[in-house]
Amino acid sequence: MTYRIRQTRREDWEKLRELRLVALQDPVAPVAFYEPYEEAVHLTRGEWERRASGREAVTFIGETEAGNWAGMVGAFSRQRVVYVVGVYMRPEHRGTGLARELMRAAIAWADGNExxxxxxxxxxxxxxxxxxxxxxxxxxxDADPRDPSLHAYELALTELTEDA
Structure with missing residues (x-):
């Protein structure tokens, strides 16, 4: 399948909201996202517009030829380090190479930063x-805020592999 990879824009807020809420309800959400669905569902239109605008963080989406959003990867920069967050692929698009394409976009956006x-x-x-x-x-x-006996481990891109 072919995807169009692009950054979200302010006017994409409704589609970003829909995809994020789907992601937060996915069975893997408890080990993939710290933001609870119960909080995200109550965010204002303004908050979603801010998230989609790319001012503080960017979100790359993979769009199908029909215009459906198949997956997303977020990224933000702090002190010359780019952090990748919010990685999600709809189940029917997992294993298609979309995640790799979206990660490449986020890594390119880092522009040589860690x-x-x-x-x-x-x-x-x-x-x-x-x-x-x-x-x-x-x-x-870091300890998982929902269960301190579990952890999230930090990974750094040491060298982009050739098949990435």
Missing amino acids: VRLRVHEGNQRAARFYASLGFRPTGDA
Whole structure:
């Protein structure tokens, strides 16, 4: 399948809201996102417009030929480090290469700056995917705010693999 990869714009707020809420209800959401659905569903139109505008963070989406949003990857920059967040593919688009395309867009957006992300210890599929791109553990970890006995581990892109 062919996807059009692009950044969201302010006017995309409704589609961004819809995809994010779907992501937060996905069975893997508890180990992929810290934002609870119950909070996100109550965000204002203005908040969604801000998220879609790309001022503080960017969101790359994969759009099908029919204009449907198949997946997304977010990124923001802090002190010359770009953090990848909010990675989500609709189930029917997993394994199609879309995640790799979206990650490439986020890495390109980093423009040579260091790229980091966090992966929950319970999300082994995502950990394998990030490792295939060249991400490696930094040794830093945070406790899961919902269950402090679990952790999210920081990964940094050490060298983009050729098949990434």
